[in-house]
Amino acid sequence: MSQFGMQMPAGRKRAASPDVYTGLAVIATVFLAAATAVMWQAGAKVGKGGSPIALQESGRIELPALGK
Amino acid sequence: MHVLTKVFVFIAAVLSVALSTLVIAFAVNIDKIREDYQNLASAKAAIEAQSAAASAISDQERSRLNSVIEQLSREQATLKASLGNLENERNTLSAAKAKAETERDAITAKIAELGETTKTQATLITSYRDEVTTLRKNELDFRQRALDMDNRLNDLESQREVLEQNFRAVQEQLAEAKRSSASAAAPAAGIVSGAADQSFVYTGPRIQGRIEDVKVDASTGKTLVKLSVGTNDRVSKNMKMFLVRGDQFVANVVVITPDLKWSVAEVTLVNKGLQVTAGDLVVSRID
Structure with missing residues (x-):
């Protein structure tokens, strides 16, 4: 890996600067954050006690009240 | 790699883990x-089926x-009609009762009146x-x-009969004396007789009687007969009398035992073909 890094312009020992990968990471992070937020809201709607990560029990589904 | 890249990759990794956790939990x-929803759907279907069955049962019920209501309605109508009839009958009976009470009062008054009448009649009686x-x-x-x-009259009648018997006895004695004197003179003195015990025909007033036995x-x-005439009728012993029936001669009889009101006679001659019977007429002479 370092061999490839030595050939790539980014592999030289110089101060890294934000590049496309940074942008992609930023975009991925943004979208992941957005997806996490959406899933958080959706999970809160179907999770037990309004918690997105709490699991419902079979036969004892507890949904939060609508409008909450 | 830029540090921002690393940071963002780290953040992205963390977010990925969080996201995966959320997705797993969400799933x-x-x-x-969904499972619960299906169970509820099944339960709902069962309940709906039960409801449909109950609805059918309820419809039948x-x-x-x-039908029971209709029947009860008809019965109610019938009962109302009966009630109306009973009301009419009650009214009729009430009228009859009033009339009967009025008649009773009238009868009571009449009874009182009759009582007074009875008292008056009892007084009259x-x-x-x-x-x-x-x-x-x-x-x-x-x-x-x-x-x-x-x-008193019977006593006088007895005295009269005694006097009459005495008179007849005197008459018989006189007639006997006359016969005795006449038998010595002529047989046409009016008495056809011989000795004192022979029969004779009485020439005085006609004597008439009946055969009783x-x-x-x-x-x-x-043959002896009982005559309904005796010494009271001037019959005497050995007097000859004649029995007739209608206009037919029956027999001759001679008195053998005379009594005051009857006599016993002996049949001396009977007409041929005839017999002496009770009820035949006996006379002292045939005119």
Whole structure:
């Protein structure tokens, strides 16, 4: 890996600067954050006690009240 | 790699883990919710089926109850009609009762009136009884006097009969004396007779009587008859009398035992073909 890094312009020992990968990471992070937020809201709607990560029990589904 | 890249990759990794956790939890919950939803759907279907069955049963029950309601309505109508009839009958009976009470009052008044009438009649009857008692007493007195008079009359009648018997005896003695003197003189003196015990024909007033009984003397075989005339009628012993029936001569009889009011005679001659019977006419002479 370092061999490839030595050939790539980014592999030289110089101060890294934000590049496309940074942008992609930023975009991925943004979208992941957005997806996490959406899933958080959706999970809160179907999770037990309004918690997105709490699991419902079979036969004892507890949904939060609508409008909450 | 830039540090921002690393940071953002780290953040992205963390977010990925969080996201995966959320997705897994969400998927599990969704699955459970879907399962529960299916159970609820099944239960709902079962409940709906039960509801449909109950609805059908309720419909049947409703129709049955409707029919019962109709029947009860008809019965109610019938009962109302009966009630109306009973009301009419009650009114009729009430009128009849009032009429009967009125008649009862009238009858009671009439009974009271009849009671007063009865009392008046009892008073009248008492007065009539007293009057009748007085009349009966007077009648008894009158009858007693009549009996006394009858007794007196009987006594006088007995005396008269005795005197009459004495008179007849004197007459017979006189006639016997005349016969005795005439038998010595001529047989045409009017008495056809010989000795004193021979029969004779009476020439005085015609004597008439009836045969009361006919018997045959067992010792002598002669026919004896009982005459309804005796010495009171001027019949005497050995007097010859004649029996006739209608205008037919029956027999001759001679008195053998005369009594005051009857006599016993002996049949001496009987017409051929005839017999002496009770009821035949006996006369002293045939005119």
